[in-house]
Amino acid sequence: MKLAVVGGGGREHAIIKKIKESKRVEAIYALPGNGGIAEDAICVNIGAKEVDKIVEFAVKNKIDYVIVAPDDPLVMGLVDMLEEEGIPCFGPDKAAAIIEGSKAFSKDLMKKYNIPTADYAVFTEINEALSYLESCKIPVVVKADGLALGKGVIIAETKEQAIDAVKMMMTEKKFGDSGNKVVIEEFLTGPEVSVLSFTDGNVVIPMVSSMDHKRALDGDKGPNTGGMGTIAPNPFYTKEIAEDCMEKIFIPTIEAMKSEGRTFKGCLYFGLMITDDGVKVIEYNARFGDPETQVVLPLLKGDLLEIMEATTNGTLKDIDFTFEDKYACCVVVASGGYPVEYKKGYGVSLPEKKLGIFVAGTKLIDGKQVTCGGRVLGVTEIGDTLEEAIEKSYETVKKVNFTDLFYRTDIGRRGMK
Numbered sequence: 315m316k317l318a319v320v321g322g323g324g325r326e327h328a329i330i331k332k333i334k335e336s337k338r339v340e341a342i343y344a345l346p347g348n349g350g351i352a353e354d355a356i357c358v359n360i361g362a363k364e365v366d367k368i369v370e371f372a373v374k375n376k377i378d379y380v381i382v383a384p385d386d387p388l389v390m391g392l393v394d395m396l397e398e399e400g401i402p403c404f405g406p407d408k409a410a411a412i413i414e415g416s417k418a419f420s421k422d423l424m425k426k427y428n429i430p431t432a433d434y435a436v437f438t439e440i441n442e443a444l445s446y447l448e449s450c451k452i453p454v455v456v457k458a459d460g461l462a463l464g465k466g467v468i469i470a471e472t473k474e475q476a477i478d479a480v481k482m483m484m485t486e487k488k489f490g491d492s493g494n495k496v497v498i499e500e501f502l503t504g505p506e507v508s509v510l511s512f513t514d515g516n517v518v519i520p521m522v523s524s525m526d527h528k529r530a531l532d533g534d535k536g537p538n539t540g541g542m543g544t545i546a547p548n549p550f551y552t553k554e555i556a557e558d559c560m561e562k563i564f565i566p567t568i569e570a571m572k573s574e575g576r577t578f579k580g581c582l583y584f585g586l587m588i589t590d591d592g593v594k595v596i597e598y599n600a601r602f603g604d605p606e607t608q609v610v611l612p613l614l615k616g617d618l619l620e621i622m623e624a625t626t627n628g629t630l631k632d633i634d635f636t637f638e639d640k641y642a643c644c645v646v647v648a649s650g651g652y653p654v655e656y657k658k659g660y661g662v663s664l665p666e667k668k669l670g671i672f673v674a675g676t677k678l679i680d681g682k683q684v685t686c687g688g689r690v691l692g693v694t695e696i697g698d699t700l701e702e703a704i705e706k707s708y709e710t711v712k713k714v715n716f717t718d719l720f721y722r723t724d725i726g727r728r729g730m731k
């Protein structure tokens with residue numbers, strides 16, 4: 315089979331490395347891929363949001379199956395466009411991708427179907443949003459409705475910050491049309507868990523749980539990022555909690571989407587918080603998480619291509635797969651200054667053995683990998699214990715090098731307590 319993978323980060327590299335294990339794969343094209351992915355796939359210079367060009371490429375090159383990994387092309391309807399040309403895909407269609415594309419939609423869905431989540435209100439008029447803030451408890455969470463590169467969530471510690479956040483989204487249009495609507499939400503506390511799941515719209519099979527580290531610096535300080543590291547499984551996510559989530563969150567969500575005429579197929583990501591008042595949904599994503607994928611897929615025992623095709627065909631209940639009874643840790647190595655301001659163009663040196671090194675932000679110049687993004691690498695190792703996985707990852711991190719690199723030194727530490 316000829317596959318195409320849309321996207322070009324560490325997540326896509328992890329997907330490509332795993333899917334290469336499948337015997338049926340003849341060729342993998344990455345659109346656009348990156349300097350590291352180029353070692354495992356044929357990179358094609360078409361961006362993930364250039365949906366017309368992607369369709370044209372897939373038709374012309376007789377691609378058998380397309381894996382759409384990032385949120386933007388999913389929300390833009392790339393899966394619908396490819397299916398119209400008779401090309402099957404991994405990922406939800408536009409109608410279902412709205413579960414990530416609109417926070418107002420997902421909050422209203424949860425309310426309608428009694429899926430536990432933070433209390434909230436949705437506003438399209440700035441004056442109404444501002445007067446609602448008058449009576450809100452602080453801290454309060456302000457969210458842009460649409461996609462905002464993971465930056466559309468502001469936790470306001472004071473009323474002034476909340477007012478500024480609303481103005482920034484609704485008047486200054488910092489996130490463009492994504493801020494035409496805002497969700498104002500109750501602030502919750504507790505450990506966060508990411509649960510990625512495979513679903514064909516009928517059954518939902520959770521993958522091993524994981525823990526992201528969103529803040530840039532040790533001790534969960536500094537600005538929010540796309541994610542600075544992950545561990546799997548998440549030690550806070552017990553078997554009892556998992557069973558509870560299956561009953562109260564995972565199945566109800568799949569059923570709710572079906573009832574709304576928006577059957578979800580692909581990877582549905584549940585961002586959860588374990589509060590004193592039970593587990594609540596913080597967010598849904600219509601795709602694999604990044605860097606969660608970089609710890610989840612290395613633990614998968616099964617044929618990823620077969621599983622993905624089963625989500626497309628509605629035959630997921632017939633597929634067998636499990637996850638290794640081990641731990642994985644991924645440490646993200648970033649460019650100094652990320653996520654605020656950082657330089658690009660530094661040569662990257664990597665160890666000989668690159669099995670668990672997922673490349674997020676490099677490009678090839680004269681055959682050499684040079685940095686071209688904020689998050690440059692994800693370094694994943696597996697161990698029999700969490701401690702061993704963490705230790706091995708940091709050992710491997712020492713073997714990578716580029717100017718000005720930085721990483722958090724406490725990935726997974728919270729999980730060891």
Ligand code: AMP
Pocket residue numbers: 432455464467469499500501502503506528585596597
């Ligand atoms: P999101 O983009 O929705 O994942 O939000 C980014 C991060 O903001 C989450 O991972 C949480 O850490 C935090 N967050 C979002 N909503 C809430 C909430 N209602 N209460 C507390 N923290 C939140």
Ligand code: GLY
Pocket residue numbers: 464526540541599602603604605606
């Ligand atoms: N790591 C969080 C996300 O992929 O949205």
